[in-house]
Amino acid sequence: MRVEGRDIRKRFGRIEALRGIDFTIPTGGRVGLVGPNASGKSTLIRIVLGLQQCEGELLLDGSSKRGLELADRIAYVPQIAPKLGASVGEVVKAITRVRGLAVDDVVERGAQLGLDFRAIDRQAFRDLSGGAKQKTLLALALASRASLFVLDEPTASLDTTSRMDLFDQLSHRTQGATLILCSHRLEEIRTLVDRVIVLEEGKLAYFGPTEAYLDSITLSTIEVQMLNGTGGETLTRLGFEPGVAGWWSRTATRAEKLALVAELSETMAGRLGNLLVRDAEAMRLDDQAEENEPSKRR
């Protein structure tokens, strides 16, 4: 499904949540939606889903009209699962009924995510753990016939194994479908999407390839341990700070990281006791990121 936003604006009283957003996601496009809190991500998602009205135009496959047929082609997984008092079985039955799906398909998708529906069938949905709720909603979404997947922090409550299972399923199930993924996790952005929309204070701050974006915002920590306490002068020149037990460290952007590791290997050969490189887990969406790649910002 092709998703187009033309001058999307949304106000909540005096607060302008979205200030003229333009974007086009082609059919089969996989886009990450990122930005700090209150940047307008959730509002944009809700406008795409037709849950909120807006100024401007939001077109799905070229049409601004909504209906049940169109809703059938959209699958949504919210970040926070609703507190439904109905049992898991009843929730699954209700959603499969309105979507014309087989319950067995959902059960199978759940099993692939490590969820045993038979064990939780009679449990109230609101009493499930965060991970089980999210897996239930993911199983329902993955079993649907949707051609647009909108996932809002889908792995927020999942453990590492479940995340890997989900990535695997998503990459298969969303082949040819459009994916909008709202996330703060680098690994999700890197693995699942090829373009990124960055929102800041309701404005479009960046819309471009994932790799270029990650280059600009990923921070790595490089730590080296020198043999016999040598090489301090060179490390200081390269921007490293001394730590304990002969360790030195510094942070670097993704682009700087490769150059630094190459230089360290070349100049410190034979004197390096150890070398650790860790990518930061969280995205950096502050002024420093903007300074790093000003040309990519609008």
Add this chain to the structure above:
Amino acid sequence: MKRQLNSYWAVAQLDMAEVLRSRWLLFCVVIYALLASVFVLVGMRESTVFGFTGTGRVLVSYVHALLVLLPLMALVATGHVVNKARDDGTLELLFSQPISRAAFFSAVSSVRLVVLLAPLVVLMVAMGIFGRLVFGQQIEWSFVNHCLILCTALVWAFCGLGLWVSTSVPNTARATMYLLLIWVAGIALLDFALAGMMLQWRLEPRVVFALAALNPVQSIRMALLSSADPQLSVLGPVGFYLANRIGSTWLYVLGLGWPLLLGAIAWSGALWRLRRGDVA
């Protein structure tokens, strides 16, 4: 149409499960049963109240008590349906599925009406049968039906108002305040209270009568007693005035029709707001 019906049943099943888990149905049964048993135990005798005797007397007394209780229960059952579902993300999930807002709204309204009325139907029929078996009273099925129709109209009016508050007031605490105000107004603005106001502030009698007649609780009370002798002490000033002006049949039609109309207006207004507004 089939899709709409599918969504309707899916939401109705979910909402019924929600209601059953929250023990609302049980609560309604217990409250109605407690009230009914009190009236049956003390009232099933050959005495007369408002011209009614035996089972009729018990039912009249019971419905009079329900005039106070049903509006409160209807408002509580419906006043937080939409705003709470909006707050906890239920609307966001349901409306991202192929479920129309009209289907959702119709389904939750039906479920709440059923939960409020089904136990009442069973109890009123049981009261009639109990009166027949234990006290040898003739079962006045037409009067039982009459009482049930009036209770349905009253519940419908206040369910409509509750749903209207629920869709119009996003803040649940504020909604609770409005619901209580509506209930207090319904109970306080009966004709005898208004007659007191009329004397106190020298209000025009027509204004007072109009205000009283606009109150659905007063309307139902007039319709309930429309079959009794048109005496001032039975019907109250507004009912007595109207009964003498328009006759008991029209008093019944007006008394029953106004709450039904009010409920329909409030329900439609609530649906209109839900369809037009943001749901998350």
